[in-house]
Amino acid sequence: MKALRNYLDKIKPNFEEGGKYQALRSVFDGFETFLFVPNTTSKTGTHIHDAIDSKRIMSLVVIALIPALLFGMYNVGYQHFLATGVEGSFIEKFVYGFLAVLPKIIVSYVVGLGIEFVVAQWKKEEIQEGFLVSGMLIPMIVPVDCPLWMLAVATAFSVIFAKEVFGGTGMNIFNPALITRAFLFFAYPTKMSGDTVWVSGDSIFGLGKTVDGLTAATPLGVAKVAECPAFSWDMVTGLIPGSIGETSVIAIAIGAVILLWS
Structure with a gap:
């Protein structure tokens, strides 16, 4: 899984704003967050701040x-x-x-x-x-x-x-x-x-x-x-x-x- 994580990190800039494949940014994000739990949580409001999304x-x-x-x-x-x-x-x-x-x-x-x-x-x-x-x-x-x-x-x-x-x-x-x-x-x-x-x-x-x-x-x-x-x-x-x-x-x-x- 670590190798897959490193590979996704390597190609991720291509899908960000200004990247070669920015038109597919949402698709990449959906695929990435399906495989790995996002490392972000909500900052405000009445939410439970944990890793479950x-x-x-x-x-x-x-x-x-x-x-x-x-x-x-x-x-x-x-x-x-x-x-x-x-x-x-x-x-x-x-x-x-x-x-x-x-x-x-x-x-x-x-x-x-x-x-x-x-x-x-x-x-x-x-x-x-x-x-x-x-x-x-x-x-x-x-x-x-x-x-x-x-x-x-x-x-x-x-x-x-x-x-x-x-x-x-x-x-x-x-x-x-x-x-x-x-x-x-x-x-x-x-x-x-x-x-x-x-x-x-x-x-x-x-x-x-x-x-x-x-x-x-x-x-x-x-x-x-x-x-x-x-x-x-x-x-x-x-x-x-x-x-x-x-x-x-x-x-x-x-x-x-x-x-x-x-």
Whole structure:
């Protein structure tokens, strides 16, 4: 880490005012403070003067989201194999879900952080770290079948109109992730409701079986006529159709414990 610190110190003048790459000053600052805790603290006001900054807190929240995200990836594969009637191992189901979810995470971060980088550079401010959490939450609260271009449009809308216009992290009155979900629900309702949007019907790199259509009863519909106690347990473990990161009570509870004990 010392070698990396020395390297960053060496190239830092290039990104400062008057440097060769001053146009990327905010990007460099965001990358540097993500890797290393800044050596500055607040001087006035009622603040706690310690080494913990917003990036460390946001990173901890991202860690707390990982159990629900990993289970969501497995559940995506599980639901696909279950709906198509194909047998698959645990690894096959997880890899299928991972490949289905990963592009959504990439799109969310590229669009959201890209806008924040541009705004920070335009305003000559530090890059705000709030989207570290929002970028993870957004893919977790949408259906697996949500098209990437829709996710990109909704993410851009939420970052600009629910966050940046209010001044950025800490000053926005709306949650960007929830605004993303609301935008998708009202702008593209057919992609956010119905039985088929919660299960992927595509084959990914040869994994899974492609089907022309899927149909299944909703959890509430099954609950109405269910007689098997195992159904209630599935709703706790999360092995039911739903948004990528919302189905497992256990995985979400693990994240809550991580936050409470940190």
